[in-house]
Amino acid sequence: MTGTKRAREGSGRVKLEEVASAANVSTATVSRVFNEPEKVSEAIRERVKEAARALNWIPNAAGRALASSRTHIMGAIIPTLDNEIFAHQVGGMQAVFSNAGYTLFLGCSNYDPLEGLRQAEAMLARGVEAIALVGESHPAELFAALKARNIPYVVTYSYSTRSEHPCIGFDNRAAFMRMTNHLLSLGHRRFACIFQPVANNDRVAARLAGVREALAAAGLQLADEDLLIGPSTLEFGAESFSHLMTRDGKARPTAIVCGNDNIALGALMAANALGLNAPKDFSITGFDDLAISSRFTPRLTTMKVDNQAIGTLAANQLLAIVAGQQASPKSEEVVPVLQVRDSSGPRPEERG
Numbered sequence: 001m002t003g004t005k006r007a008r009e010g011s012g013r014v015k016l017e018e019v020a021s022a023a024n025v026s027t028a029t030v031s032r033v034f035n036e037p038e039k040v041s042e043a044i045r046e047r048v049k050e051a052a053r054a055l056n057w058i059p060n061a062a063g064r065a066l067a068s069s070r071t072h073i074m075g076a077i078i079p080t081l082d083n084e085i086f087a088h089q090v091g092g093m094q095a096v097f098s099n100a101g102y103t104l105f106l107g108c109s110n111y112d113p114l115e116g117l118r119q120a121e122a123m124l125a126r127g128v129e130a131i132a133l134v135g136e137s138h139p140a141e142l143f144a145a146l147k148a149r150n151i152p153y154v155v156t157y158s159y160s161t162r163s164e165h166p167c168i169g170f171d172n173r174a175a176f177m178r179m180t181n182h183l184l185s186l187g188h189r190r191f192a193c194i195f196q197p198v199a200n201n202d203r204v205a206a207r208l209a210g211v212r213e214a215l216a217a218a219g220l221q222l223a224d225e226d227l228l229i230g231p232s233t234l235e236f237g238a239e240s241f242s243h244l245m246t247r248d249g250k251a252r253p254t255a256i257v258c259g260n261d262n263i264a265l266g267a268l269m270a271a272n273a274l275g276l277n278a279p280k281d282f283s284i285t286g287f288d289d290l291a292i293s294s295r296f297t298p299r300l301t302t303m304k305v306d307n308q309a310i311g312t313l314a315a316n317q318l319l320a321i322v323a324g325q326q327a328s329p330k331s332e333e334v335v336p337v338l339q340v341r342d343s344s345g346p347r348p349e350e351r352g
Contacts, residue, residue, distance in 0.1 A: 014057040022051035035070060037101030038323055045101070071127035074318060077107040077119050078134050079201075083232075083262075085288050085307045086134065089156060092311025093132065100319055102129075111200050117142045124149060130318035132156050132311075136165060137202045152321040152329055154314045157307075158203055159333045166329035168314045172203045175303055175336050176210030176257070179285050182301075182338065183255040184218050187347040188283060191215060191222060192253035194240040194263050196232035204259055207287070211257055226253060237266025238273075245274060245282075254282055254347045261286035261293045261302055268296065268343065279345030289339055298342035305336045 020027045025048060032040050033048040040048075051057075074097050078086040090106060097104045105128060107119030117139045123131060124145060130152045133142075143165070146153050157169040183191070191211075198205045212222055228243065230236040237258065244253055258264035264286030271278060278284050278298050286293060289304035313332050320326035 014055045016057075018055055019048065019052050019057050022055060023048045034101065035072070037072075071129060072102045073105055073123075073126060073128045074102050074315070075105045075107065075120070075123040075128040075131040076133075077109055077116050077123075077131065079109055079111050081108050084290060085157075085305070088307035089134075089311035089314075092308035093315040094311075096312055096315035096319065102319070111197070113137060113139050113200055120145065124151065129322045132314045132318065134158075135202050136163065137200045152318055154317060154329045156310050156314050158206075159331065160206075161331075163331070166317075167331045168317065168329075168334070169310055170305060170334050170336050172206035173210040173213070175287070176207040177214040178210075178338060179287070179303060180211045180214035180257060182340065183257070183283055183285065183344060184214065186255075186283065186345060188255035189218075189220060189347070190251075190253045191220065191255050191257065192226040192228070192244050193222060193257045193259070194228045194230075194237055194267060195259035196263065197229055207259060232260060232262050234262060234266035234269065237263035238270035241267035241270040242274065245271075245276065252282070255344075256282060256284045258284065258286050261288045261290040261300060264300055264302070264343075265290075265292065265296060268298070268300070278343040281348060283344040283347070285344055287336075294339070294341065301341045301344040302339050303336040304339050306334055310334050 016027050016030055020030045023030065025044060029040065029044065030048055033045050037045055074093075076090060076093055078090065080086065090104075094104050105123050105126065107116070107123065109116030109119060116133075120131065120142050128151065131146065132154050134155075134157045136155055136158060153166070155163070155165045155167045155169070159167045159169045159171045180191075193208065193211055195208060196204055198208060208227075215222055228240040230240065240263075241256070244256070256267060258267065264284055267284055268278065271282070276282065284301070286300050286302040289302045293300040293302050313334070317326065317329050317332075321329060
């Protein structure tokens with residue numbers, strides 16, 4: 001007890017030496033656990049961290065950064081906290097970073113590019129070593145700031161061989177071409193789309209482009225009145241579906257492509273209220289494969305994206321770069337899986 005008091009030098013604060021003594025390691029090893037964890041075995045890392053927790057000791061972040069020129073802080077900027085798909089991605093990143101001894105700073109742009117820029121600037125000011133961004137709809141100043149400071153970054157939830165940025169995600173355009181072609185193969189010719197806002201969202205713009213391209217290849221086009229854009233909510237999905245179905249029978253769409261599952265599920269709720277049933281009266285598709293989508297009646301045809309894998313791949317790449325194991329980020333594609341379920345079927349006219 002007397003030795004402990006001397007180590008604290010009357011401040012009441014636990015010293016690094018006490019943690020080293022409790023973990024039966026050197027002070028240099030304690031320092032490496034928090035500054036260069038990749039150089040210490042997992043067993044020793046856990047022993048030191050357990051001792052630090054027991055003594056309620058937290059390393060001084062400013063001192064660590066000054067001593068090692070490293071902060072062990074990673075950043076991620078997502079568009080919204082209201083969507084489980086981004087939670088899965090962040091969860092994948094968090095698990096990888098935490099295991100390697102890094103802290104993840106999370107920012108939310110709320111689909112506002114300027115707010116995303118402010119979040120990035122705040123992270124840079126705090127010394128983040130790498131950043132993951134969702135999509136490419138960010139101000140040029142953001143990418144310029146990252147490149148000027150030599151901060152590695154990846155763009156997630158998007159993938160294009162034509163992109164100037166390293167992408168870890170999927171081809172939104174190709175995914176919606178495939179979804180539209182699925183409905184075309186069932187004989188549908190009257191299409192409508194219910195989508196979330198395209199502004200400041202390159203992923204949604206690519207999805208809509210995929211629908212238009214598939215329809216054009218079939219000699220069809222999407223009329224302005226058949227494209228409804230609004231909030232990504234159940235309510236908007238329901239209102240939009242009701243609006244489409246107030247038309248005369250021959251003017252009604254038989255196939256409705258939705259920008260995501262949330263909108264599609266709202267549309268299906270409205271269909272139940274109107275006495276309409278998919279796929280007997282119409283077909284509808286979503287995107288994301290939310291947990292409820294396979295349990296709703298009818299089960300929703302959609303596409304499943306492994307968002308956690310996107311986060312894990314992004315985190316592993318960024319870690320490899322800051323550790324000097326990789327020169328620069330590389331694009332990786334995570335291909336969505338089409339889940340054909342009960343909500344899509346042959347167009348009504350073809351039924352007996």
